[in-house]
Amino acid sequence: MSGSACGGAAPASCPSQDKLTANLSGIKNKIVVLSGKGGVGKSTVATNLAVGLSLAGFNVGLLDVDVHGPSVPHLLKLAGVVPGFENGVLQPVPWSDKLGVMSVGFLVENRADPVIWRGPRKTGVIEQLMREVNWGERDFLVVDCPPGTGDEPLSVLQRLQPEAKVVVVTTPQQVAIADVRRSISFCRAVGAPIVGLVENMSGYACPHCGKVEELFSADGGVDLCAEMGVPFLGRIPIDPLLVRDGDQGNPFVAQGRANPTAEALQAIVGKISADAKI
Numbered sequence: 001m002s003g004s005a006c007g008g009a010a011p012a013s014c015p016s017q018d019k020l021t022a023n024l025s026g027i028k029n030k031i032v033v034l035s036g037k038g039g040v041g042k043s044t045v046a047t048n049l050a051v052g053l054s055l056a057g058f059n060v061g062l063l064d065v066d067v068h069g070p071s072v073p074h075l076l077k078l079a080g081v082v083p084g085f086e087n088g089v090l091q092p093v094p095w096s097d098k099l100g101v102m103s104v105g106f107l108v109e110n111r112a113d114p115v116i117w118r119g120p121r122k123t124g125v126i127e128q129l130m131r132e133v134n135w136g137e138r139d140f141l142v143v144d145c146p147p148g149t150g151d152e153p154l155s156v157l158q159r160l161q162p163e164a165k166v167v168v169v170t171t172p173q174q175v176a177i178a179d180v181r182r183s184i185s186f187c188r189a190v191g192a193p194i195v196g197l198v199e200n201m202s203g204y205a206c207p208h209c210g211k212v213e214e215l216f217s218a219d220g221g222v223d224l225c226a227e228m229g230v231p232f233l234g235r236i237p238i239d240p241l242l243v244r245d246g247d248q249g250n251p252f253v254a255q256g257r258a259n260p261t262a263e264a265l266q267a268i269v270g271k272i273s274a275d276a277k278i
């Protein structure tokens with residue numbers, strides 16, 4: 001796999017960037033799901049957002065470029081699937097007729113193998129999945145981005161500008177809040193607009209009575225949004241069913257549950273689609 005012809009930030013006249021832009025020109029809305037660090041539920045949110053949008057009738061692509069832990073194939077029961085090639089072009093793997101998926105995980109032979117690529121190779125593969133996959137015409141492309149504010153998320157945001165919007169996922173603890181503050185500043189430095197912030201693992205949803213109990217400090221995300229002028233998209237409680245569904249490859253939003261977690265996820269899907277251009 002080759003990297004970008006120009007390397008680094010995309011200059012205006014870079015042929016590789018022009019090809020990437022042309023390849024994604026049939027996509028109306030590009031949503032990058034970002035987090036300050038790993039383990040906050042970014043892939044869970046990205047996957048349920050993509051599935052939720054597809055179930056709402058939109059034509060959706062889900063691109064998992066989290067090179068450090070590509071978990072989307074597992075979350076959608078697609079692990080081990082080999083994507084097709086047509087006329088030398090990689091095809092998204094269909095989860096349904098409304099949702100096509102591509103993941104770095106499909107390119108790694110053994111699921112247990114770590115992705116041991118040096119930085120330029122990682123960004124090269126990420127760019128290739130944006131540039132050389134047959135994404136076609138879609139209402140949304142949801143991108144599960146590597147966490148943090150390093151080279152890989154920088155490459156995703158730079159290559160997708162000026163159109164991509166960011167959803168930042170965080171947890172309520174103060175350390176995560178400090179990370180997310182960095183993520184917001186990072187997006188602003190790159191010029192990527194932020195659709196809003198999702199506070200995940202916020203309170204505990206009791207599987208018996210459905211009530212949500214606060215565990216840690218509440219409203220960290222709301223306060224941060226107010227302070228930094230970012231919309232608050234909602235809070236998703238800690239829910240054992242979300243873990244079980246993810247482990248079994250059944251996206252939570254497709255299970256037809258009526259509980260606070262389902263309501264929170266649906267509300268986020270609703271806000272993202274209301275903000276979109278269709």
Ligand code: ADP
Pocket residue numbers: 035037038039040041042043044045069071200201202236237238239240242243244246247
């Ligand atoms: P990230 O992409 O940020 O590394 P993941 O989406 O892979 O995080 O989630 C990490 C773990 O946390 C997974 O086991 C997932 O099932 C679990 N998880 C995510 N969100 C929740 C939640 N709201 N309640 C309970 N567990 C969650």
